[in-house]
Amino acid sequence: MATRTVTVQRPAPMDAPQGVVRSGAAVLKGMWIASRHFWRNFWGFVRGKPTVFTVQYPEERLQQPPAFRGMPVLVQMENGKERCVACGLCEWACPTDCITIYPAETDDEIERYPRVFDIDMSRCMFCGLCEEACPEEAIVMSHRVEIAAFSRRGTVWHKEDLLVPLRELETTRFPHIRRTYESPAAE
Amino acid sequence: MVKITVDGREIEVAGDTMLLPALIEAGIHVPHYCWHPKLSIDGSCRMCQVEVEGSPKLVIACNTPVREGMVVRTDSPRVINARRGVMELLLVNHPIDCPICDKAGECLLQDYSYNFGTRQSRTEEPRRKLEKRKDIGPRMILDQERCILCRRCVRFCREITKTNELAVFNMGDRSVLDVLPDTPLANDYSMNTADICPVGALETKDFHHKLRVWFLKKTPSVCPSCSNGCNITIQHYRNQIWRLMPRRNDAVNDTWMCDHGRLNYAFAHDTERLRLPMLRRGDKLEPCGWDDAVNRVTEALRNAAKRGAPERIALLASAHFTNEELYLLGQLARVLELRHVDVPVVVGTGDGFLIQPEKAANFTGARELGLAPRNGGRDVAGILELARTGQLDVLYVCGADIARLFETSVWQEALRAVPTVVVQDLFTEPLGRFAHVLLPSLSWAEKSGTFTNRKRRVQQIHRALDPPEGQLSDGEIFARILAQLVEGDWRFEPAAVFAKLCAEFPAFSGLSFTRLGLHGEQLGV
Amino acid sequence: MPNNDRLLSIIRGRCAEAVIRTDDYRGDATVVIRPERLLEIARVLRDDRELAFDLLLDVTCVDYLGQQPRFELVYHFYSTRHRHRLRLKARVPESDPTIDSLVPLWVGANWLERETYDMYGICFRGHPDLRRIYLYEEFEGHPLRKDYPKEKRQPLIGPGSKGTYKPRPPEIPHAHRVEGMLGAELMRVQLGPSHPATHGTVRIVLDLDGETIVNADVEIGYLHRGFEKECESGFYYQAIPYTDRLNYSSAILCNVGYCMAVEKLFGVEVPLRGQFVRVIGGEISRIADHLLCIGATALELNAFTPFLYALEARELAWDLINALCGARVTSNFVRIGGVSADLPEGFAELCQQNFKRILELVADAEGMLLENPVFRARMEGVSIMSPERLIAYGVTGPLLRAAGVDLDLRRAEPYLIYDQLDFDVPLGSQGDNLDRFLVRLTELRQSIRIVEQCLRLIPPGPVDVDDPALRLPPKGRVFNRMEDMINQFKLVTEGPKPPPGEVYFAIESANGELGYYLVSDGTGKPYKCRARTPSFSNTQPLAEMVRGRLLADIVPTFDMINMIGGECDR
Numbered sequence A: 001m002a003t004r005t006v007t008v009q010r011p012a013p014m015d016a017p018q019g020v021v022r023s024g025a026a027v028l029k030g031m032w033i034a035s036r037h038f039w040r041n042f043w044g045f046v047r048g049k050p051t052v053f054t055v056q057y058p059e060e061r062l063q064q065p066p067a068f069r070g071m072p073v074l075v076q077m078e079n080g081k082e083r084c085v086a087c088g089l090c091e092w093a094c095p096t097d098c099i100t101i102y103p104a105e106t107d108d109e110i111e112r113y114p115r116v117f118d119i120d121m122s123r124c125m126f127c128g129l130c131e132e133a134c135p136e137e138a139i140v141m142s143h144r145v146e147i148a149a150f151s152r153r154g155t156v157w158h159k160e161d162l163l164v165p166l167r168e169l170e171t172t173r174f175p176h177i178r179r180t181y182e183s184p185a186a187e
Numbered sequence B: 001m002v003k004i005t006v007d008g009r010e011i012e013v014a015g016d017t018m019l020l021p022a023l024i025e026a027g028i029h030v031p032h033y034c035w036h037p038k039l040s041i042d043g044s045c046r047m048c049q050v051e052v053e054g055s056p057k058l059v060i061a062c063n064t065p066v067r068e069g070m071v072v073r074t075d076s077p078r079v080i081n082a083r084r085g086v087m088e089l090l091l092v093n094h095p096i097d098c099p100i101c102d103k104a105g106e107c108l109l110q111d112y113s114y115n116f117g118t119r120q121s122r123t124e125e126p127r128r129k130l131e132k133r134k135d136i137g138p139r140m141i142l143d144q145e146r147c148i149l150c151r152r153c154v155r156f157c158r159e160i161t162k163t164n165e166l167a168v169f170n171m172g173d174r175s176v177l178d179v180l181p182d183t184p185l186a187n188d189y190s191m192n193t194a195d196i197c198p199v200g201a202l203e204t205k206d207f208h209h210k211l212r213v214w215f216l217k218k219t220p221s222v223c224p225s226c227s228n229g230c231n232i233t234i235q236h237y238r239n240q241i242w243r244l245m246p247r248r249n250d251a252v253n254d255t256w257m258c259d260h261g262r263l264n265y266a267f268a269h270d271t272e273r274l275r276l277p278m279l280r281r282g283d284k285l286e287p288c289g290w291d292d293a294v295n296r297v298t299e300a301l302r303n304a305a306k307r308g309a310p311e312r313i314a315l316l317a318s319a320h321f322t323n324e325e326l327y328l329l330g331q332l333a334r335v336l337e338l339r340h341v342d343v344p345v346v347v348g349t350g351d352g353f354l355i356q357p358e359k360a361a362n363f364t365g366a367r368e369l370g371l372a373p374r375n376g377g378r379d380v381a382g383i384l385e386l387a388r389t390g391q392l393d394v395l396y397v398c399g400a401d402i403a404r405l406f407e408t409s410v411w412q413e414a415l416r417a418v419p420t421v422v423v424q425d426l427f428t429e430p431l432g433r434f435a436h437v438l439l440p441s442l443s444w445a446e447k448s449g450t451f452t453n454r455k456r457r458v459q460q461i462h463r464a465l466d467p468p469e470g471q472l473s474d475g476e477i478f479a480r481i482l483a484q485l486v487e488g489d490w491r492f493e494p495a496a497v498f499a500k501l502c503a504e505f506p507a508f509s510g511l512s513f514t515r516l517g518l519h520g521e522q523l524g525v
Numbered sequence C: 001m002p003n004n005d006r007l008l009s010i011i012r013g014r015c016a017e018a019v020i021r022t023d024d025y026r027g028d029a030t031v032v033i034r035p036e037r038l039l040e041i042a043r044v045l046r047d048d049r050e051l052a053f054d055l056l057l058d059v060t061c062v063d064y065l066g067q068q069p070r071f072e073l074v075y076h077f078y079s080t081r082h083r084h085r086l087r088l089k090a091r092v093p094e095s096d097p098t099i100d101s102l103v104p105l106w107v108g109a110n111w112l113e114r115e116t117y118d119m120y121g122i123c124f125r126g127h128p129d130l131r132r133i134y135l136y137e138e139f140e141g142h143p144l145r146k147d148y149p150k151e152k153r154q155p156l157i158g159p160g161s162k163g164t165y166k167p168r169p170p171e172i173p174h175a176h177r178v179e180g181m182l183g184a185e186l187m188r189v190q191l192g193p194s195h196p197a198t199h200g201t202v203r204i205v206l207d208l209d210g211e212t213i214v215n216a217d218v219e220i221g222y223l224h225r226g227f228e229k230e231c232e233s234g235f236y237y238q239a240i241p242y243t244d245r246l247n248y249s250s251a252i253l254c255n256v257g258y259c260m261a262v263e264k265l266f267g268v269e270v271p272l273r274g275q276f277v278r279v280i281g282g283e284i285s286r287i288a289d290h291l292l293c294i295g296a297t298a299l300e301l302n303a304f305t306p307f308l309y310a311l312e313a314r315e316l317a318w319d320l321i322n323a324l325c326g327a328r329v330t331s332n333f334v335r336i337g338g339v340s341a342d343l344p345e346g347f348a349e350l351c352q353q354n355f356k357r358i359l360e361l362v363a364d365a366e367g368m369l370l371e372n373p374v375f376r377a378r379m380e381g382v383s384i385m386s387p388e389r390l391i392a393y394g395v396t397g398p399l400l401r402a403a404g405v406d407l408d409l410r411r412a413e414p415y416l417i418y419d420q421l422d423f424d425v426p427l428g429s430q431g432d433n434l435d436r437f438l439v440r441l442t443e444l445r446q447s448i449r450i451v452e453q454c455l456r457l458i459p460p461g462p463v464d465v466d467d468p469a470l471r472l473p474p475k476g477r478v479f480n481r482m483e484d485m486i487n488q489f490k491l492v493t494e495g496p497k498p499p500p501g502e503v504y505f506a507i508e509s510a511n512g513e514l515g516y517y518l519v520s521d522g523t524g525k526p527y528k529c530r531a532r533t534p535s536f537s538n539t540q541p542l543a544e545m546v547r548g549r550l551l552a553d554i555v556p557t558f559d560m561i562n563m564i565g566g567e568c569d570r
Ligand code: SF4
Pocket: A072, A093, A094, A095, A096, A097, A098, A099, A119, A123, A124, A125, A126, A127, A128, A129, A130, A131
């Protein structure tokens, strides 16, 4: 075993009289540390390369990594329709039961589609289990996160609101999906 | 009985059967597709193969008779391999349709692939193309690609309905299932083929793309549509019925039910249902509280009875009520000493198989409980005649399906002439609009109780749907009226009422609610 | 590996007639005993030199509705001396669900038994203070019983309720009795449930004599949300997101513990690369957790600047977690049989960059605090508790190590690939708040060291087990292959089904031993899913730690205990 125990080093006690001196020094040290941070940020500002950690939302937004799980959305194909065939797996897999689907028949070649597809975003916890369950890659976690609404009803997103063009998703979540769900076991 | 050894365990089974049913009876699960308990043996799917000591090759359990001392293995490597082979063959040409297939979740192909197959495919070949979504009858569609040619449906049409609509065409790997030319699958039992089809090849139009089966909650019940009393399962979700399916009861309906009964459920969760009691004010019916409505009924009954004449009160009830409810109605008639009491039934056609002419489930129950005109009382036609000629003060009609007995104009003329008409029904139409007091009733799916079928078998129904909060059940309405008329413990609790009823009527004696179980019991003589 | 056979035979030898059955399933030694002999056996377990089970980790119950007797009490023990574990079980009937309390032997049994009473209605004979712990007194029924429907709603306590909250009556020690004077009564002060100086929703009912704390009653449960009930009603895989919400400052560690417990039920082990990924994710979570603890402590002792530095550093750790699994807090990262995703591209470089900055920020925060006289005065020598007492309370983790006890499961019973790694386990010397603070600081740096090693050593290969009964097939196969499509359907609709049996599995989470006790009945849903969380056991001694100290000492002590509401209340 390569672990070992060490006893943490306690700083020397602050007894008088050196304690008084060290206390004074500590104040100066604190000021020194804080001013370092200040100058660092100030120079960044002057040079036009801000180092300030805070992001000024909504003017500024973070660039999210491909793995980012925002709200679940429905993939919209080129022809404007959803890819979902209302198989119900996501509805069943969802731990919070926040998806409601009513299937129906269409004349298209794939005979089934979701007449109703609602997600209650106030209950959704962005876990992504729906995406994993979907056998059609039709529901995916997007990079969208803005779900605030003024009423309880407003937090229920309907199919029309949930459709996101495949093109947008190709640049956000899909690289991650391709990588995780297809590899490594795929040949 | 003979003794056989299965997987090293000795069991006793009936001697005159095939191995497969014997094993199933003994609780040993052997996967199978083509065998069905109520159809002849086909032996085509090869899924039920087992190893029998002494025979060099595997045998199919569905077509191997049981022998004393037989030694069977259902889990040897050879058997497991053989099943894997069968599964792989079945799946190699199967369309990748599960996401859009109604059967998913109760599909034997899925179950056996998951439990006995490889779970990982070796092939990715393109699948054969056949006809999909083929309209083969008024209530059925066929997906030929999904069919595994087990021929259960073919045998059903040949042996049960004897209508022979379905057949397998072509030979070898070009075989397809289809209907005969110009012979749609339209018999009265056609939807049973969807139940027995182990895959999603035959689907009912009614349930097509409606709901995933795994959401369905299942409540055992009895079909209310005729006096045969077919055992069914009410499958419901979100307080709505999505389909009815037959439930096996060899004494009543084997594993079948008729299409009419299967499709007769939507009324139960219709949004037009009457949910609040109503009182007539002028020429309008207005919603009122339960107490007001019940008080009004009792008052009218009491007044009429006081005026000296139970003759001036008539009671009509439908045979859709349970034994327990009818028992309370009988008590009401007894308390008021009514003579004009009738439980008429609409009579249609029967077919000598399951469909019976009496179009209500508890027609026999009403007779057994003595709900009929007594002491010279009139039947339904006579009661309407009395009403028309102004000889009635109160007419209480429970369950307006009996309206179909006569033209609406006949009812109208009769009811218009009665000072107090009480109607207790699911809907305002057809009789409710003539009522002075209109009471909402519950459908069979919303209550528990018992029905007595035509062969005098008492069978239980259970509540599947929840009625709106506060709505009284029919039994509770009767109980409240009774409680206002006479002292007594009139609370309505089906099991307790059934116990009372059994004590009172000799034919029912010895029965108990719990013992009826899933399959019911026969009435005594 | 401890020798379970030997252990069990010793116990059988010591108390032969009290033992009904022993078994050893998946490495868990279990003893089933007659309920009336519990106290006697427990004493042997604790005091026998060869057994020396000094740590009572958990008390819970399983409701076998329909069986006789109905309730099974389950106790988990650990020996810090011999490093072996034991599960003790005893059945009590529904008609008389009573068993002896273990409080006389382990003071820590107090809260655990109260919880079991609250959730299952088991009565503990001789318990000093048997009242509900999470729910209010008016609550009807016991929610974890199998016949209590999950959907059932009860009115929350409010107007019209009887308001019967009964804090322990003050026992006024002699020194605080002032006879016949004005102000002779103690002053009752409610700290919380929402108080700016406690991070976490908790109520502490204090009886004060001036500034001195005479009595403290810690009331938890404000974040109780029925974790166990929720897990029991869903599939195994559906519980993973709920484990995120136990210790939400280090969610991946909670994921890892749960999934490994389920894997123990299945008897599978994830491939090496998957183990490395789990360690990487878990240790970054630990860094985030310790950073929050350190920062919040600074804040609550009025040092705002170090708090900002620590939070900036935590944000950087969360950025790593976000890149790994797509969420900062609710990671939902680990899966049964693997992880949800392999390391993203460029992860090692990102780690290197963020770790560098994290270390700078930690050094700044430390530099501002450690020599600061106010900080020192409030930490040094405050709330010392002896190692023996801490163990009796069931305390684990940094809190216990700060008292000098060498107990870190990564070292004591290395799981995953911890035995292949080099790291130090810091211990304290005095066991005061300062030691606790320093232990966390050191652990944080060690975790960075661990991640850096992992990133160097991580082998190529799959991260998931190659078992179609556990992991969903790759989507590419689902689209084109029948068997895989069916497998996808079945795994989602029925869930993976472990064989019947029961296991307990624990990891070293940021706050101590996080254990899961799972009972499988062979279906896709856990029959019982219990989380033994360190925050629960670690919060219990708070009252004793601060008794006799000043009101102001509650804040740093509570901070160092680092109670996480989600984990404590479940
Ligand atoms: S992300 Fe999770 S909670 Fe939200 S809809 Fe999907 S499965 Fe449900």
